Amino acid sequence: MNTSKLTQVISLTALVFILQGCVTAKVDEMTYNPPEAGIGASSVVLLGRRHASNYDTERDFVQCVRDHIQAKDDTIEIVEESQFLDALYPWFEPRTAPMHPGAIRELLTQPAVTSKIQALDTQYMIWIDGNTERTDASGSMTCGIGPTGAGCFGFGTWSDESNYEAVIWDFSNQAEVGRINTSTSGQSYMPAVVVPIPIIAPVQGTACDGIGEQLLQFLSANY
């Protein structure tokens, strides 16, 4: 790579960082009995709660947390959410999903469920509950196109807020062994003078990193 290209890449990277909106994040963690030597050959499943009437935990958020953990420790086997839900259908649908660890004991009295869980070798089930929502938006922008070209003029701003809670259940003891909360908020801006320049606050991404990092510390022997 020649010097001019390298300068362009560095400038672009710097611009991306400069143009990110500010995010405020708070993470609370409370865990008991973490596996000292990691989870070994067992697997973990991350599931989103979707029983509330006014929101669903986003599937892409669950996937983001999964990717965050596996990017830093690929020895942790995390079962795909859809694979787990299909394998244990109909016991983990929004209507039927267990709401407390004691309900797992009842589920395990059914041979068909027990054999599926044994096949997946799941030691921890992590429920993620929450969502990201737009709390405020203002401003206006006008775009036009003419014979000489196109362009936009105006200014828009909006704020997002994320609240997520991850609850860790130990399958072998059918007990809750941890709870992690994260709250993030941030303001994004979009000024436009001919070209709109989005300055996006990565609110959901920060919440994903916060929960992912704490879960990584709980599950991994290397952190």
Next chain:
Amino acid sequence: MGLTTIDKQYPSLRAAALASCLLFLSACGANQVIVDSQFPQPALDPIPMTLGVYFSEDFKTHIFVDEPKAETERGWVVETGAAQVSLWQTILNAMFEKVVYLEQAPSTETPSAEVQSVLIPTISDLQYAIPAHTNTKVFELWLKYDIAVTDNTGDSLAEWSMTAYGKTPEAFMQSNQEAVGAAAIVALRDAGANFAVNFPKVPAVSEWLQRASDETPLREGTP
């Protein structure tokens, strides 16, 4: 002449009327959704009995048609028949040791020799809501079923209603049709979960299952 009489006497007339309606809606650019999904193999321990199942033609070819309320709106045509059959076959095959699918409804004239009892599901209502209706960012779909269990001559043993609900959030680059289709699949999965979990808890069903198990002793070791 009531609709029921038309159904019985002129099935071809009804089919032609429905086809004309569909043609009219498609000509106006109605939103058309064909729900056709494969459902996961349920993790259920089969009830040790043989059950007859009858799907009516209306059930197998179920179509929901919603005509537009205004000239600026587009109608909706949601075809769920194939998915309904796929779901109920998947669930019932896992719930019962043997399932016999009947070509005609049980009656005193044509009693089934193969089975003692027959389950007949009927779709009594389908409703949907899209963000344009509710000002939320969620596509929703409700299903209501009337379920009957009869003996092999058509005499009622149990009757009850069951509802199912599915929702899916708005997503980037997802069309309204795709979103309604996704909500329908969630609703169908919910219908399967609701039926599988609550079927033995319906009082009339519970009594019927008890009578059936008294008449035919359960196999040893089967719950």
